[in-house]
Amino acid sequence: MANKLAVLVTLLALSLGPAASQGQGSNICFNGWLRLPSSGTCPRGSRPDFRTRQRVPAPTGEGLSFGYYNNNNSYCPQAERIVKDAVKKAVDQNPGIGAGLIRLFFHDCFVRGCDGSVLLTATASGNSDTEREGPPNKDSLRGFEVIDAAKAAIEAACPGIVSCADIVAFAARDASSVLSNGRVNVPTPAGRLDGRESFANETDQLPGPFSNLTALEDSFWAKGLSPDEMVTLSGAHTIGHAKCQFFSSRFADMDPTLAAKLKAQCNGNDGTFVDQDDVTPNVLDSQYYKNVIDKKVLFDSDAALTNSTDTVTQVTDNANSAGAWERKFEKAMESMGKIGVKVRGSSGAEIRKVCSRVNN
Ligand code: HEM
The missing domain is CATH 1.10.520.10 (Peroxidase; domain 1)
Structure with a gap:
């Protein structure tokens, strides 16, 4: 495992040149995509903090039209x-x-x-x-x-x-x-x-699974999208799959029944893929927000949505009011486009x- 990480870090250092350190703990690199052992440091030449921390205006999409x-x-x-x-x-x-x-x-x-x-x-x-x-x-x-x-x-x-x-x-x-x-x-x-x-x-402009809430919000602000849109778009984690390497470090923070199931599925292999939403894996619905509340999500970045009063309010609203998330998701996807x-x-x-x- 340690060897595998060492190889990955070397490859990153060689292939990326200026990779990014997130400034949120020395062992998280490339804007939350790489998690090193606590003694590890991000690849040499890392950009110390690629994020502008600026709120870019919302994208207007000028020049686009329907039909x-x-x-x-x-x-x-x-x-x-x-x-x-x-x-x-x-x-x-x-x-x-x-x-x-x-x-x-x-x-x-x-x-x-x-x-x-x-x-x-x-x-x-x-x-x-x-x-x-x-x-x-x-x-x-x-x-x-x-x-x-x-x-x-x-x-x-x-x-x-x-x-x-x-x-x-x-x-x-x-x-x-x-x-x-x-x-x-x-x-x-x-x-x-x-x-x-x-x-x-x-x-590295894409936030990663080890991103904390500030990094998530900053990465979205850098594209002109608000924290509310970030929470809304994260709901896409109600479908599709993810590799064990992105969450096998946090079984202890998950619902114990789900953690046991995932541990068995991963079986020590970081490259194994599992469903992101254990409840309705192939349906694009608001189940993700229930999963966030129930600690049934995979990534630190998913769980981070419970780390501020604002995001908790949005998560709870999305989980509880039928149809509300769907309307917000439509708008946020349009903005992203x-x-x-x-x-x-x-x-x-x-x-x-x-x-x-x-x-x-
Ligand atoms: C908020 C920050 C986000 C982070 C940190 C994040 C991270 C990730 C990661 C690590 C995976 C698993 C990839 C793998 O294991 O190979 C994943 C999968 C996925 N993400 Fe995100 N994501 C974020 C936001 C979004 C957004 C905005 C969307 C779309 C609106 C999205 C849609 C998806 C989908 C659909 C999958 C499953 C893909 C598949 O099954 O092929 N994610 N995401």
């Missing part, structure tokens, strides 16, 4: 239907892919804005150490094949019109709808262009032909 692909300049009226069909087919086969698609959207938007940078393996600068290689994403993100299938079908119908960034946003909306049995409908204006760069080390968008006229942006690589 964007129904208009003359960007005409591809089949686009949204094609994505919806691809998502439905994939999620019917494996609900976990729906969870993956919702997370893909979050990880896209938080790094360089919602510009499809999370999909890239080949970039304009020739960098191959892209976001997909970053600690939050590597061996973890899923759903890429659904985006690729939708993109291929859309290119066949109307080449060069629909961006990968918009496909990611549509897919997250559609996955939310399917997994909530139609109860969550995220308004999704479109018109995003695709970026041409992607860097693994920038994924506006972060840092590149739109017509933006420099360094394009409509990719293939989502994993930039055009020549």
Whole structure:
């Protein structure tokens, strides 16, 4: 175990260059993604505190509009239907892919804005150490094949019109709808262009499972999202799976029955995946907030939502008032989809032909 961590730290130090120390305890690194033994220090060259601690204004999404692909300049009226069909087919086969698609959207938007940078393996600068290689994403993100299938079908119908960034946003909306049995409908204006760069080390802008409440709030404020939106969006942890390495240090802080079950599932293997929500694992609902109250959540970052009066109030409201969380989640997802968008006229942006690589 110690050896494994040492290797991971070395790899991080080599591959990330300026990795981030969170400033919330010397043994938590890369904005909450890496937890070292208490004697460990973050990789050399760590940025001492990457966060601005600034409240960035809420994203406006200027340039985005509803029904964007129904208009003359960007005409591809089949686009949204094609994505919806691809998502439905994939999620019917494996609900976990729906969870993956919702997370893909979050990880896209938080790094360089919602510009499809999370999909890239080949970039304009020739960098191959892209976001997909970053600690939050590597061996973890899923759903890429659904985006690729939708993109291929859309290119066949109307080449060069629909961006990968918009496909990611549509897919997250559609996955939310399917997994909530139609109860969550995220308004999704479109018109995003695709970026041409992607860097693994920038994924430290995503808060990690070992983040405390301040780090969570700061990471969201840095993107113009409020603590309330952070609490609301964390509700996505009512679906999908997580690796044991992110919570095996905190069995003692969990509900004992759940802890025993998880311990048996993990069986000492940090790479094993388990369901995030033991109660309704494949339904996008407000069960997460009941789990937070009952100590049935996996991560420190989930449990941290009980650490302030404000967040406790939101958790309790979301747990108890039917339909309230769903409406807030729709709004917060719409806001998230506006972060840092590149739109017509933006420099360094394009409509990719293939989502994993930039055009020549
Ligand atoms: C608040 C800070 C957040 C932290 C610290 C966090 C952390 C994590 C971690 C560690 C995993 C497990 C990954 C793995 O084991 O491979 C995960 C899974 C997931 N997260 Fe988050 N997350 C956060 C916010 C969000 C948000 C805002 C969304 C979407 C709106 C989201 C959606 C998901 C989903 C759906 C999964 C399951 C993915 C799958 O099954 O493929 N998370 N998250």
